[in-house]
Amino acid sequence: MSEKLIQDFEHFEILNIDGTIGIRMKDTRVAVLPFERGQDGLPANIGVINEFNPLRLGSKEITAITGRAEGDDPDILSTAKRELTEEAGYDVVDTSRWTYLGEMFTNKMIVDGIQCFAVDVTGLKRNTPKGDGSLKESKSEFNFLPVSVALDVLDAHIPAIFMRMFKFVFNKELNTKNTETVNPALFSPEEDNTSKNKTK
Secondary structure, X not given: OOEEEEEEOOOEEEEEEOOEEEEEXXXXXXXXXXXXXXXXXXXXXXXXXEEEOOOOHHHEEEEOEEEEOOOOOOOHHHHHHHHHHHHHOOOOOXXXXXXXXXXXXXXXXXXXXXXXXXXXXXXXXXXXXXXXXXXXXXXXXXEEEEHHHHOOOOOOHHHHHHHHHHHHHHHHHHHHOOOOOOOHHHHOOOHHHHHHOOXX
16 A cells, blocks of 8 residues: 655644545544433433534534544543533543444545444533633533434534444343443554544
8 A cells, every 4th residue: 555645734644545635633533422311211312512613604513522532541431531521511430321332434535433432411410511722612512402403413423423322322222121331441442543642
């Protein structure tokens, strides 16, 4: 495989790989979809970010919670927990509420996928989001949307993660009537991703 660096930026590189232009992120990325259950035990509301984005009409975009690993994150679950606290105000330390949904690709130009999580925040107290100090997060806001509304937004992460969530979480619950405890070892980045856990 032939690989040529076209341009290097702080958090990503533009590459030519065998004649195809691609973008490689330097940090492991995560996406988090918080949800609240209804009385039937199924998701009733999905947590989303009304995010400041000058590239979108009106400079706003409804998205899933996303972020990248920092140098002191021991694993990608820790990254997901930190991003949830920063952007949504939930401090969910109970690992059994978290489900790792695997890697997803939402753009053909991106070399590395994004590590996806669902987290059940039903009945939990929500605090004021901490943010990361950036202008982008200071102009963004976390809200819950009914599932029927959330699945109509333009961000590809939300419907994709929601469908994966049903495969890994609710299909299992409906078939077994028992939610397994998540093994924290599953959240350790693969060896080839370890070097990407760089400080912002």
